[in-house]
Amino acid sequence: MCTYESSSCQTGETVVIGENNPVGSGNKGKRFCPQLVGTSESFFIPVNIPSSFSLVARNIPTDQTKIRSFDCILRINEAEAGVQSTFFNESYILCESKEYMYADDLLQNNVSVSVQWNGQHYIDDPTDTYVTLYKCSVNGGSCSRCLSPEATPSFLNCGWCGTECNVIESDVCQSNRFVNQNETNLCSAPAITDVRLSHNYFF
Incomplete structure (x- = not known):
């Protein structure tokens, strides 16, 4: 092109x-x-887990003699995290696997995505494409909170592993039993380990 x-x-x-x-x-x-095409599909990517994602596009140049690379760029907390595309054709771009992280204490964080080819030309994005990064650990205060669909939507696939709320692919869930949202009965009952008297007495 x-x-x-x-x-x-x-x-x-x-x-x-x-x-x-x-x-x-x-x-x-x-x-x-060349432009990205908005779709009804949403991409949810857990933090600290190598993940790839694909983008629907049109009019993508495919001449291998002129296209050196496509880069998928996520803008996270005012910083850019880029990965190369591992495959593309005229209507599809696959962004290679990478671990992502964000600093905010939010369960979900929508981040914008742009695509650049040959390190200088951006593909048009009329629908403002984004992906959603998420941290199960934000709701990791207890097993019951982690597994509550009100606190942690089921489509995020978070579960309780030992003492953490995370996804099954995480290291902690690989080394501990993964309790999903259909197994809330497996959450340990709360135990009182200490009693402290207040300085304020009411009679």
Whole structure:
């Protein structure tokens, strides 16, 4: 795809011209530009777990002689975390597996995604694509809270492992029994381990 003045484009390159450009015909207007396509599918990525995700797109340039790389870039807490695409075609981009983390004490954190090719050209994103990072541990104060669908939505697949709320792929859940939200009866009953008298007495 030619991304400069049309006079510099070479034979065989895809040329997209402006809506109001009186010269030329064919691929005219932004609908022919490389762009991400919004879908009803949402991506939920647990923190500290290597995860990949895919993006639906259109008009993606695929000429291997001109495309060196595609990079998927997540903007997390004003910082950018980028990974290369492991596969792409005209309508699909697969972003390679990577661990992500964020500092905020939030169960879910929506972060924007952009795609860049050859380290300089951004693919249009008319629908503002994002993925959702999440931390099960935010609701890890107790087994019952971790497994409560009101506190921790079931689609996040969090569970109780020993003394932590996490996903089954985590190290702690690999070394401890994973208790899911259908097994709340397996949560240990609370135990009173200490009693302290208050300085305020009421009669």
